[in-house]
Amino acid sequence: AQRVTQPEKLLSVFKGAPVELKCNYSYSGSPELFWYVQYSRQRLQLLLRHISRESIKGFTADLNKGETSFHLKKPFAQEEDSAMYYCACSGSARQLTFGSGTQLTVLP
Amino acid sequence: DVKVTQSSRYLVKRTGEKVFLECVQDMDHENMFWYRQDPGLGLRLIYFSYDVKMKEKGDIPEGYSVSREKKERFSLILESASTNQTSMYLCASSLDIPYEQYFGPGTRLTVT
Numbered sequence: 001a002q003r004v005t006q007p008e009k010l011l012s013v014f015k016g017a018p019v020e021l022k023c024n025y026s027y028s029g030s031p032e033l034f035w036y037v038q039y040s041r042q043r044l045q046l047l048l049r050h051i052s053r054e055s056i057k058g059f060t061a062d063l064n065k066g067e068t069s070f071h072l073k074k075p076f077a078q079e080e081d082s083a084m085y086y087c088a089c090s091g092s093a094r095q096l097t098f099g100s101g102t103q104l105t106v107l108p
Numbered sequence: 109d110v111k112v113t114q115s116s117r118y119l120v121k122r123t124g125e126k127v128f129l130e131c132v133q134d135m136d137h138e139n140m141f142w143y144r145q146d147p148g149l150g151l152r153l154i155y156f157s158y159d160v161k162m163k164e165k166g167d168i169p170e171g172y173s174v175s176r177e178k179k180e181r182f183s184l185i186l187e188s189a190s191t192n193q194t195s196m197y198l199c200a201s202s203l204d205i206p207y208e209q210y211f212g213p214g215t216r217l218t219v220t
Contacts, residue, residue: 006150009148034208043211043212043213043214044151044198044200044211045210045211046208046209049208086150086151094139094156094158094164095141095153095156095164095166096141096153096209097153097167098143098150098151098152099150100148100149100150101150101151
């Protein structure tokens with residue numbers, strides 16, 4: 001069964017500092033990896049997916065198959081980045097498996 | 109814009125009651141999902157459906173059932189609500205797997 005681990009429940013950084021949200025997955029095949037974000041009082045929405053290889057709101061994520069990781073990074077955090085972030089993995093099953101989430105707070 | 113709507117934002121029910129949560133999407137998506145969202149546990153899949161009248165169990169189906177009679181509507185049923193089913197329930201839809209899932213605003217259910 002596929003599994004997604006986000007080791008940090010809470011993460012605080014200062015505005016302008018780099019931020020990295022960690023995600024590790026366990027799946028023996030070739031997974032699809034996603035990052036979803038939920039801002040305060042908003043619905044959960046897709047931030048980015050690895051197959052697109054694009055940067056959204058300054059965030060990037062690289063799939064490292066050797067380390068089975070898909071960490072989310074941004075070089076300069078902004079206060080509006082404060083949100084709950086979920087990593088998700090889609091394997092052979094017709095479903096997404098989500099991690100437990102990381103609450104990011106960007107301090108002024 | 110894809111719209112996924114859920115019948116209630118907040119719901120309070122008593123232990124033992126039968127509870128219906130409804131979800132409607134307007135983008136003709138094949139796949140629909142029900143999750144519960146709990147602090148520290150993330151999103152856990154309860155059931156999903158990839159076609160009308162089709163359903164598959166997710167990771168935590170116990171105590172729940174679902175119904176999909178029409179493509180746009182996916183209902184979650186708690187046959188006999190219990191206090192441990194107090195949670196935020198999220199519905200989602202997608203065109204295909206593993207494409208983007210679009211989420212509803214959620215229903216916060218409290219069982220007393």
